[in-house]
Amino acid sequence: MKLTLLGTGTPTPSLTRASSGYLIEIGNDVIVMDHGPGSHHRLLEAGKRAVDVTHVFFSHLHYDHCADIVRLFLTRWDQGADRIPELKIYGPPPLRRMCELLFGEEGAFAPDLNARIKHQGSIDIFVARGGKPPRRWPRPEITELKSGDKVEARGWTLTVAPASHVQPYLECYAYRLDSPEGSVCYSGDSGGVSPALIDLARGCDVLIHMNHYYSGTEPTESYRVVCGNHEDVAQVATAAGVKTLVLTHFLEQIDQPGMREHIVREIAKTFTGHIVWGEDLMEVPVGGPKMFRME
Amino acid sequence: MRLRLLGTGTPTPSLKRMCSGYVVETGDDVLVFDHGFGAHHRLLELGIRATDVTHFFCSHLHYDHMGDYPRLLLTRWDQGAGKIPELKVYGPPPIKRVTAALFEREGAFGPDLIARTENLCSVAIYWARGGEGERKKPAPEVSELNPNDVVKGKGWQVTTTGVSHFGPQLISYGFRLDTPQGSLVYSGDSGPCASMTRLARDCDVLVHMCHYISGTQLNAEFAQSCMGHLELARLGAESNVKTIVITHVTEQIDQPGVRERVLREMAGIYKGNLIFGEDLMEVPVKGPAAAKLM
Numbered sequence: 001m002k003l004t005l006l007g008t009g010t011p012t013p014s015l016t017r018a019s020s021g022y023l024i025e026i027g028n029d030v031i032v033m034d035h036g037p038g039s040h041h042r043l044l045e046a047g048k049r050a051v052d053v054t055h056v057f058f059s060h061l062h063y064d065h066c067a068d069i070v071r072l073f074l075t076r077w078d079q080g081a082d083r084i085p086e087l088k089i090y091g092p093p094p095l096r097r098m099c100e101l102l103f104g105e106e107g108a109f110a111p112d113l114n115a116r117i118k119h120q121g122s123i124d125i126f127v128a129r130g131g132k133p134p135r136r137w138p139r140p141e142i143t144e145l146k147s148g149d150k151v152e153a154r155g156w157t158l159t160v161a162p163a164s165h166v167q168p169y170l171e172c173y174a175y176r177l178d179s180p181e182g183s184v185c186y187s188g189d190s191g192g193v194s195p196a197l198i199d200l201a202r203g204c205d206v207l208i209h210m211n212h213y214y215s216g217t218e219p220t221e222s223y224r225v226v227c228g229n230h231e232d233v234a235q236v237a238t239a240a241g242v243k244t245l246v247l248t249h250f251l252e253q254i255d256q257p258g259m260r261e262h263i264v265r266e267i268a269k270t271f272t273g274h275i276v277w278g279e280d281l282m283e284v285p286v287g288g289p290k291m292f293r294m295e
Numbered sequence: 296m297r298l299r300l301l302g303t304g305t306p307t308p309s310l311k312r313m314c315s316g317y318v319v320e321t322g323d324d325v326l327v328f329d330h331g332f333g334a335h336h337r338l339l340e341l342g343i344r345a346t347d348v349t350h351f352f353c354s355h356l357h358y359d360h361m362g363d364y365p366r367l368l369l370t371r372w373d374q375g376a377g378k379i380p381e382l383k384v385y386g387p388p389p390i391k392r393v394t395a396a397l398f399e400r401e402g403a404f405g406p407d408l409i410a411r412t413e414n415l416c417s418v419a420i421y422w423a424r425g426g427e428g429e430r431k432k433p434a435p436e437v438s439e440l441n442p443n444d445v446v447k448g449k450g451w452q453v454t455t456t457g458v459s460h461f462g463p464q465l466i467s468y469g470f471r472l473d474t475p476q477g478s479l480v481y482s483g484d485s486g487p488c489a490s491m492t493r494l495a496r497d498c499d500v501l502v503h504m505c506h507y508i509s510g511t512q513l514n515a516e517f518a519q520s521c522m523g524h525l526e527l528a529r530l531g532a533e534s535n536v537k538t539i540v541i542t543h544v545t546e547q548i549d550q551p552g553v554r555e556r557v558l559r560e561m562a563g564i565y566k567g568n569l570i571f572g573e574d575l576m577e578v579p580v581k582g583p584a585a586a587k588l589m
Contacts, residue, residue, distance in 0.1 A: 037366040101403035108396035111356040115464035124513040169410035
């Protein structure tokens, strides 16, 4: 199992930190968790093509977690030329309606899809790519998940739990993926010290957790239970007994020289496992960091 | 006036050439022409923020020309916090319906927009960014253009023409921008057509699709919808264009030696300046000039 961070930023535009995205390769499956603006660019930089992706999981439908589905989906469909299976997409409701509004026959990209399916010039390109006419409208396999659901696949199982974010406006999930090669838990966007997230993450190899801001600087009490901060994240990771904590979803507020180190040190007071300060395109060692021999 | 190329590629994924996008800065206005996948990343690389963009012109509704429209609009709205005017959007029908399907309350990003405008934590961020009062959803000013429509801005005007690309499924336009500092024509996607020959007449810069090596087209229909290099050279000569910028370049053309062959063959027909476009390139609107040796 290989875990790569695609986007470790927020909605704030940044060239160093794209909006949320994570990539897990396991067996023949290429799983993307969240795909905010810029994370598809990172996927390309990581050497993966849209056509390689088999599964997409959305934690919630804030645009910084889902807007690059447009790029992933259309590129995959166009380049795939009907030679690859339909994309499997999972997430909270109204995921199905969102996909329909984007890619359905009355959707935002319907004019494009209709032209590419019907115009002879586009059909010619489709054939040149190895497709066999007629060219078909894409039909992604969409699954709307609920808390407690499990997705069983070849060599891995994914479990769904509620995150502590902007409910009831959006349904928000955390995910845990278990496989013989290790276990990875992703908080989605989550704040406070959430018992449901602690239960989900219990004993996992890697917990990827939103660490949005510096504890104590929250504008309101309710903000704190909506967005992750370093003191609460340390408590969650400690209570869950995770082996490695990957921090992500950083505001510029904390992504500053000295602040990073200060936060790592503060988390280490509570949490005794490995701490990883996430970066875009970082491959996270699922079995924990290894020290190389001096040579 | 500054013209910079954001994306000079095609739908084929590439880290070197993003999908179509161009940015023109004139006076206080920042005009984006097309915004395909990756073009917004290039905009960021140029140091231009989504909130700086004032006008978006869309040549046609193929995804490689407008797939980054959601990124531009949502980022601009979120970061703008109600302190900047709504984005002005121009393009062929049904761009109003496309915009509604994306950004209305019942649209694809409706759940995000409802959450960001109604959840008190999101509203607190809006206030922290300088927003005031109730947070409103984005309401871009969308104009559906007809051929020959003219859009007038402060110190500039854009003229629309119909071009030859993948009709009747899509309506495709080319645009001409005239300012006191110069004139730019952008083909959108088009094969050879008389309307583009007229629109480009005597312009300073023609940014034009150059999709394939003439003679290698898949068939006649393809050649009507996409431009080959020799047809582009003939257009430049006939319209008396001062500079041609080659863009929308496929891998077929974008190879060492092939690029130079394309330039040499075009120069046999077209006597003006030739520029082989690259992402992030600033195009000298008044033509290239050798700097003094020092």
